[in-house]
Amino acid sequence: MKKPRVCVLRTDGINCDEEMFYAFEKAGAESQMVHVNQLRSKEVQLADYQILALPGGFSYGDDVHSGKILAVELTSFLKEQLSEFVDSGKLMLGICNGFQVLVRTGLLPDRNQGNIEATLTVNDSGHFECRWIRLLVEPSHCVFTRGMEGSLIDIQVAHGEGKFYSDPSVIEKIEHGGQVVFRYAGADGKPTALYPANPNGSLNFIAGICDSTGRIMGMMPHPERYVEKTQHPNWRRMPEDTVPHGLAIFKNAVEYARQM
Numbered sequence: 001m002k003k004p005r006v007c008v009l010r011t012d013g014i015n016c017d018e019e020m021f022y023a024f025e026k027a028g029a030e031s032q033m034v035h036v037n038q039l040r041s042k043e044v045q046l047a048d049y050q051i052l053a054l055p056g057g058f059s060y061g062d063d064v065h066s067g068k069i070l071a072v073e074l075t076s077f078l079k080e081q082l083s084e085f086v087d088s089g090k091l092m093l094g095i096c097n098g099f100q101v102l103v104r105t106g107l108l109p110d111r112n113q114g115n116i117e118a119t120l121t122v123n124d125s126g127h128f129e130c131r132w133i134r135l136l137v138e139p140s141h142c143v144f145t146r147g148m149e150g151s152l153i154d155i156q157v158a159h160g161e162g163k164f165y166s167d168p169s170v171i172e173k174i175e176h177g178g179q180v181v182f183r184y185a186g187a188d189g190k191p192t193a194l195y196p197a198n199p200n201g202s203l204n205f206i207a208g209i210c211d212s213t214g215r216i217m218g219m220m221p222h223p224e225r226y227v228e229k230t231q232h233p234n235w236r237r238m239p240e241d242t243v244p245h246g247l248a249i250f251k252n253a254v255e256y257a258r259q260m
């Protein structure tokens with residue numbers, strides 16, 4: 001069966017692109033590094049891919065606001081291509097800086113390019129948080145977490161601006177629309193506002209959301225950093241057949257994209 005093709009989008013300051021590339025390859029896809037200028041010049045066509053992956057990092061040095069400049073670039077020069085991509089049933093994944101970009105384009109929470117309805121702002125702690133945390137996978141429309149609902153996953157965060165924040169009416173829409181995909185969880189497995197289990201103070205403990213189709217997903221934590229068992233600090237104590245929690249997310253995406 002043909003491998004789904006993944007466009008791993010790069011630009012100045014992105015630094016999690018190699019990991020994203022590897023995670024999708026490991027999950028059975030064919031990854032390709034694409035610089036945003038290659039899409040702008042039409043040297044590369046977005047339509048040739050089934051998945052668009054926006055990696056983490058510090059695009060354009062987090063200047064103005066994390067993810068802001070890349071978001072403006074995308075909505076200014078690639079708006080139609082992005083809409084066509086989503087409307088044709090394809091997948092988009094934004095991790096950390098990629099999530100910030102998706103929110104600042106308006107593609108999240110619900111495919112409204114140019115209309116920013118939410119933000120990811122400075123962590124309540126006031127500093128960069130880089131460590132392992134735990135997430136609860138919520139029941140949602142998200143195709144990336146099929147079969148994982150209700151489970152707890154171990155994952156790393158690495159961000160300074162990860163606090164999900166928006167108007168209460170937007171939060172309500174996301175909550176009632178089954179668009180909350182991940183929440184920060186405490187040692188008891190329940191969603192929590194308490195630091196350090198919740199690293200940023202996100203409203204409703206939100207760590208990741210999807211659009212109403214479930215095909216655009218953004219999350220602050222980094223699943224691409226846990227696609228090998230040995231990346232987990234306690235890997236020696238884990239059962240032989242443990243599937244790294246991050247890999248499960250990429251496998252779901254690849255499985256879905258195979259059916260296209």
Ligand SMILES: NC(=O)CC[C@H](N)C(=O)O
Pocket residue numbers: 055056057058059062066095096097098158159160161162
């Ligand atoms: N790892 C990342 O993608 C970091 C995102 C962003 N630069 C922040 O600090 O919030």
